[in-house]
Amino acid sequence: MFRGVRGATTVNQNDEREIVASTEELLREMIERNGIQPEDVCSCIISMTEELTATFPARALRQVEGWRYVPVMCVREIPVTNSLEKCIRIMLHWNTDKTQTEIEHAYLRKADVLRPDLANK
Template sequence: MRGIRGAITAGGNTEEAIGDAAQRLVSTMLVENNISTEDIASMLFTVTSDLNASFPAEAVRKLAGFSQVPMMCALEVDVPGSLRQCIRLMMLVNTSASQSDIKHIYLGGAAQLRPDLI
């Protein structure tokens, strides 16, 4: 089992913006790491306090194959000066890939969080 990290900034605090961002992040993580939904053990989303219009997990459950994937959402620590409108994800997957083969995904404004990984 491996953890795959990802993050993305949403285009605003609306159900549509949060949902679009969450779906884009998850889809990109799957493609870049050659993962199917059957490989996913669980997903934990966090959001910054300025994103409260919707749950990212709710939008991802609408994607094909995700209805049985355990997901949870939580509030990110509200550190002064930190990136706003950010959705973070820890995806746990069953894989034989080595740690160095895992591709962590940071999209939009979240690319500044881990420039060493992109």
């Protein structure tokens, strides 16, 4: 069985170092909360809102030990009016025996408004 693990965070500016650092922080939080091992990850999709253009956030995964071979794709978030700006989202597809209710999603910084029902689980 594989499950989706969601996460989101925000940055203050369109800056390469901040985007990579914030993405890495989010990934590490998702890993820690769920005990994720890279060899159990099927794939990872990372999206960013349209004003973030300084770098590919997938670079952050390459800085985490063991994540070199995890398939990653970066995509542009749909530009919905009044949506959260400067937002980075991660969707991991993970092989696990955990049920959907046992998965702990991570919403950091201003992204905690996206899913307040899951942010503090």
